[in-house]
Amino acid sequence: MxxxxxxxxxxxxxxxxxxxxxxxxxxxxxxxxxxxxxxxxxxxxxxxxxxxxxxxxxxxxxxxxxxxxxxxxxxxxxxxxESQGVLSTRVLEIPVLYDDPWTNETGQRFRDRHQDPNSTDLEYAARINGYPDVGSFVKAHSDTPWFVSMVGFVAGLPFMYQMVERAKQIQVPKYLKPRTDTPKLTVGYGGCFSCIYSVKGAGGYQMFGVTPVPIYDPEQRLDHLKDFMILFRPGDIVKFRPIDRAEYDDIVAAVERNDYTLVSAPVEFSLEHFEADPAGSATTILEALHAH
Structure with a gap:
């Protein structure tokens, strides 16, 4: 254009x-x-x-x-x-242990670099977005699908954009100063983007939880990474699913046995249909995941 x-x-x-x-x-x-x-x-x-x-x-x-x-x-x-065409893609379910002990511990070590040293990242994000508590904020973050707009910055890290009306999008600033540590597989948030840190390292995004599912493996040992060492591709759609600590531990054990099956389904995405009915389009995407 x-x-x-x-x-x-x-x-x-x-x-x-x-x-x-x-x-x-x-x-x-x-x-x-x-x-x-x-x-x-x-x-x-x-x-x-x-x-x-x-x-x-x-x-x-x-x-x-x-x-x-x-x-x-x-x-x-x-x-x-901008609104034409249909994208043949896939929707992936990513389990997340929100409010986990590892990102909370990391966050406490870097409170002097945060906008609100007296709250956790989740508490801060919930408050500035108008949610009454962490539980309702987690529900808003996990109930809607996310569009993978880019993969990079570090190997395998996806940038994900919330598929809701613009007025309903979660917005959270990055830390005032970057951390020198972020746990591997942290689900983070900065600006209008959610992400998953593929490796342990520095970072400035707010930390909401961790996923037990590896998204980057140069050795390609895991079944869901055998075709390529990086899980996400631009155009993928992601659905976060909240899990508890017991299920987190079970998935970690399954991954170690190479016995974990990533839940995914093919889907056709039309931006024109989404813009005409964002909620209905999101429901159709998630129904494809559940049907599979």
Whole structure:
């Protein structure tokens, strides 16, 4: 589309910015464009990386002229409107132990870097979003599906955007100063994005809980990571399911035995249908998961 801004990144990269603001429409259009580019198998294109409201293409300039690449992208963009098209994707169920002991302990070690040193991350997030307690906030976070708009920053980390009307979206600022520690598989939140920390390390997102399901395994030992070491793909849809400590421990044991089955189902997603009826569209997505 004419409002797309293209920028060169050295001799081998072309960056396309679809929107200056985050929106499901911008994410959706970027994924449709990059999927169509991949389907065309354009000689010289070596990597395609969709991101939040943008994407980047790596190409071989000895094979493909950048002007020809941009012309191809503009041609694809002209056929992909912000609300047009259907995305064949999948919905994944991710169990989460909210208010867990590990992120709570970590949070206590870094309260001097937090907006509210006297509350937990969950308590703070619930309060500033107008929820009366942590339980109702967890329900709001886990009841709706989430759209994976990008995977990266560290290997395998998904950025997920809540699939609700804009007025109902959860908004939480990042820590005032980043932590030097975050437990592996922490479910975090910053701005309008939820995420899962694929590895232990520094971070600034609010910490809501942990999942027992590995999402990144370079050795590909687990059944749900045998095809690729990274679980999530841009365009995936995620449903968080709250679990208690007993079920968390059971899943950890199943993962260690390589006996855990990730719950997922194929689904067709139309942004046009979602925008016309967000609640009904979300229900249809979750029904596909339960039916499977």
């Amino acid at each position: 004419s409002d797309t801004r293209y920028t060169l990144g050295g001799d081998e990269h072309l960056f396309a910015e679809l929107s200056e603001s985050m929106s499901l429409g911008a994410f959706f259009r970027g994924i449709l464009i990059t999927k169509e580019l991949a389907a065309r198998n354009l000689p010289g294109v070596t990597e395609i990386c969709p991101a939040n409201a943008s994407y980047q293409i790596r190409f071989d300039p000895d094979v493909l002229d950048v002007a020809d690449l941009q012309n191809t992208l503009e041609d694809i963009s002209a056929t992909v409107g």
